[in-house]
Each structure stands twice: as structure tokens, then as C-alpha cells.
Amino acid sequence: MDAEIRGQLRRISNLPFYAQRALTAGIDLTHVETWEQFQELPLLSRADFEDCFENDTAWGGFRVPGVVRMNFTPSARLGLLPEFHTPSDLAASARALAAVARAAGITADDVVQVTLAYHVLVAARLFDEGFAELGACSLQAGAVPTEQQLNLARRGHPTVLMSNPSFAQRLGEAGLRGIRRMVLTGEPFTAIEGRREALKDAFDGELLSAVDTYGVSECFPVAAECRAETGMHLREDFCVVEVIDSETLDPVPHGTAGELVVTHRNKQGMPLLRYRTGDLAVVEATECECGATTVLPRGVFGRTDNMTKVKGVKLYPSQVAFILAGFEGLDPRQYRITLRESNGVDQIALKVAATTTDVDIAAVKRSLKEGTLLSFNDVELVPAIDEGPTVDDLRGDARRNIASVGSAK
Incomplete structure (x- = not known):
């Protein structure tokens, strides 16, 4: 780990937000010297920021001298989250x-x-x-x-x-x-x-x-x-x-x-x-x-939201939308993945809204295989997808619906 990162860790250890996180985790940011130690530091999420700004909407434990600009970024929970720049x-x-x-x-x-x-x-x-x-x-x-x-x-x-x-x-x-x-x-x-x-x-x-x-x-x-x-x-x-x-x-x-x-x-x-x-x-x-x-x-x-495993492979639903966007006539905002089990083997099918029937289904399947490492058993073109889950998991006794139509926008 280089000197610049070590210096950054020393600086941010003085911020109330990170000082509290370090105290909770029982670590001293000023003593992190190696890449291996760095990779053991707690991961930070958008939810962590939302937690700290929920009660202190102005600064959230990030008050430092010399801030000359405040911008905002959308937050599903709080509406907007601030960002500070010196x-x-x-x-x-x-x-x-x-x-x-x-x-x-x-x-x-x-x-x-x-x-x-x-x-x-x-x-x-x-x-x-x-x-x-x-x-x-x-x-x-x-x-x-x-x-x-x-x-x-x-x-x-x-x-x-x-x-x-x-x-x-x-x-x-x-x-x-x-x-x-x-x-x-x-x-x-x-x-x-x-x-x-x-x-x-x-x-x-x-x-x-x-x-x-x-x-x-x-x-x-x-x-x-x-x-x-x-x-x-x-x-x-x-x-x-x-x-x-x-x-x-x-x-x-x-x-x-x-x-x-x-x-x-x-x-x-x-x-x-x-x-x-x-x-x-x-x-x-x-x-x-x-x-x-x-x-x-x-x-x-x-x-990475709403990941599920199919045939032992991690499937990220939004990844499918990116693949569908490469085909003219397909709507990457409207699709549904259905997972079933047959004789102990996972089966995966896809329905996608299309404005034309002139789509090379074999090419779609090839792209899905290349992008997700999964062979889709069936790809069906439909005029529209009803409101509901993006992934409909019907395997076993439990039905697990993941995300909703349009979540991959």
C-alpha cells in the first residue's frame, strides 16, 4: 500500500463519521500499513451515508475546514444526499x-x-x-x-x-x-x-x-x-x-x-x-x-442487487437488460426471467417485450450465454410484460420474487 493511501487514512481518521466506524470495528486507521490490512477495513454503502445524514442533514459527520462547494445526489430514502468539495x-x-x-x-x-x-x-x-x-x-x-x-x-x-x-x-x-x-x-x-x-x-x-x-x-x-x-x-x-x-x-x-x-x-x-x-x-x-x-x-x-444462483452460477437480473439492449426491437426495460426445477436441474426461461418478431432468437441466446455464462432454455417474444417480478423463482416449495419490472433501467 502506497504512502498516499496511508496519508489519506490518517486524515479521514479525524472525521467523526469514520472515527465512529473505526471505533465500532475496533480498528485504528492510522496503523493500517499493508494492502492486506486495507482489505480488512469495513466496507461502506449508500445506506451508511443515509444513516449518518438522517439526523444531521447538513454535514453528517463530514464537516471539514475549507468546503467551497456542496452538490447533491439522489437518494431513494432521503430524497437527496449532499457531497462536499474543498x-x-x-x-x-x-x-x-x-x-x-x-x-x-x-x-x-x-x-x-x-x-x-x-x-x-x-x-x-x-x-x-x-x-x-x-x-x-x-x-x-x-x-x-x-x-x-x-x-x-x-x-x-x-x-x-x-x-x-x-x-x-x-x-x-x-x-x-x-x-x-x-x-x-x-x-x-x-x-x-x-x-x-x-x-x-x-x-x-x-x-x-x-x-x-x-x-x-x-x-x-x-x-x-x-x-x-x-x-x-x-x-x-x-x-x-x-x-x-x-x-x-x-x-x-x-x-x-x-x-x-x-x-x-x-x-x-x-x-x-x-x-x-x-x-x-x-x-x-x-x-x-x-x-x-x-x-x-x-x-x-x-x-449486483438481487443476485440469485442458477445452476450454481450467479445471475444478476440487470445484466440481462444490458444484453437485451443490444438487439433492435427488444425492450430492455420489460422482461421476466422464470426459474423452474425439472428432475433436480434448474431451468431458465426469458420473456421479453418486442416491437417486432424479426429477432434472431438464437443470437439472443448466444449473447445471454456469453454474458451470463448460463444457457437459457427458452426465449419468448411478447407484446408487453405485465407488472410483476423481474425474476420469478418457482424452484422447490418456496416462491421467491426478485425485484420488479423495470428495475434494471
Whole structure:
């Protein structure tokens, strides 16, 4: 474990939130010296943050000198959770995002049209600061409708688009031109087969690169592609990333799917220590032409919520939605997995809403097998899926309904 992380542990040991957690766990953060000791520290969840802010809605045990910005992130339980940033935090984020932009091929000569929302949430402003650090110009369009975006583009002549993938594609189909590079966030992109190709087609092949980025609202960036488009590289200068088994909480080796866990390297306002993102990914050690050595080759392709075991294999329902999204005519928001048992063997069937019958079922089954490592016994196309569970588990005597339709959005 390097000196920067040891210094971060010493700093956060003084925060009331982490001091109480350490006391409860019987550990001393200032005495953690090895990676093995680090991996024994308690994991942190969104629920832990919600607990601490429920009674102290302003600071929640994270009051530190010099906080200059407060943003909010959605919380199912509390509505909104605050996030805090000091000048040092903002500078570190700007450097990391400038490096992301540089790796994407953006230069100081570029004008970047940013279509993300600027109210309350943090991503748009952080990206702006990264572009400014690089010397590029941000055209702060914000989350305005398509026609207004096109009008702003006609006046501002952007060469780069910062957007989410679906809105970027809509702008291309509406006639936006002159964009040579694209930085994407907020939605699955590399995790969905064929999505990059469809996006580039919408811009008539003008795009030199369209890169994916990933982070959580409390820690951004965590990973990002370079212009080689070979998968998202971990931003190991900004945070430490672990991959764990979401059931046993043990580390998993490279190449094995698991839950991403992130730790800030050097953050003062509301730092994360072994924070469970709930996002499912595979990390591989692969050297890229840009010099990066760790990559998320398939991006983030599901959530670890509501995992169930089928034929001894862990099935994450949201992972199925990512696979279905790669097939035209299928609605990844409407599907149902039914599990049955026949002669002691698990059987797995899928119903999915479709707008056409012209879907290659064999190809869907192949993609499901590649993505989940499970052979689906049946895939059926239906006009719509009734309200109900996403996974209907009819094995044995107990009926266990997991999640609900639309939970994989």
C-alpha cells in the first residue's frame, strides 16, 4: 500500500463519521500499513451515508475546514444526499478529468458542447473544470431540448460533444455535424453490443472517437476510455478500485465479474473508503497503446442487487437488460426471467417485450450465454410484460420474487 493511501487514512481518521466506524470495528486507521490490512477495513454503502445524514442533514459527520462547494445526489430514502468539495478536491478532480479528455484526443483547440444538466448534480461542472484545466472551451448548453442544442451548435461550432449516449445519438440523427470526438457518461455504452457503431452511424462516420466514462456521483472519474476505444481504463491516479464477490465480500481475481469498490486517494470533503458502488464489472490487466494497464473491457454491465444462483452460477437480473439492449426491437426495460426445477436441474426461461418478431432468437441466446455464462432454455417474444417480478423463482416449495419490472433501467 502506497504512502498516499496511508496519508489519506490518517486524515479521514479525524472525521467523526469514520472515527465512529473505526471505533465500532475496533480498528485504528492510522496503523493500517499493508494492502492486506486495507482489505480488512469495513466496507461502506449508500445506506451508511443515509444513516449518518438522517439526523444531521447538513454535514453528517463530514464537516471539514475549507468546503467551497456542496452538490447533491439522489437518494431513494432521503430524497437527496449532499457531497462536499474543498479547493484541493476540485483541483484533483480537474486534473483527473483533464487527463481523461487528453486521452480521448481533446486538445486546447477544441470547443466542447456539454449537454448534461447543471442544476444540483455535479458531473457537468466537474467536466467543465477538467476541460478548462486542459485549455479547451466549454459550451455550457445544459440539458435543453434537441432543437436548442442544434441552434447553440450552429452558433458555437463545437468540435466535441459531452453527453449521454442516447441523447448524443438523437442529436446526430437530428443533423448535428462537425463533431470529431465525443465523451459519454450517465448511461451504459460500451456494455451494450453495437451501441458505439450505431452512434457513429448517426454522425455519418465523422466521429474519430466516442469514449465511455464511468464514475459514481461521490467519486468521478473512476474509469474512462482513451481514443483507442479498447475499454475503460481505471483512473488509478485518482482512486483505488477493488473488485469483490458481492455475496462473500472477498476479493475476486482479474477477469472475474464482481462488484466495484472505490476509495479516494486524496479527498478532503466527504472522502470514500472502500465504498460499494453496487456496479458489476470485470477488471483485466491489459496493456493499451496509451500506456494504461488495467481496463474494464465490457464497461459496467449490471447491478449486483438481487443476485440469485442458477445452476450454481450467479445471475444478476440487470445484466440481462444490458444484453437485451443490444438487439433492435427488444425492450430492455420489460422482461421476466422464470426459474423452474425439472428432475433436480434448474431451468431458465426469458420473456421479453418486442416491437417486432424479426429477432434472431438464437443470437439472443448466444449473447445471454456469453454474458451470463448460463444457457437459457427458452426465449419468448411478447407484446408487453405485465407488472410483476423481474425474476420469478418457482424452484422447490418456496416462491421467491426478485425485484420488479423495470428495475434494471
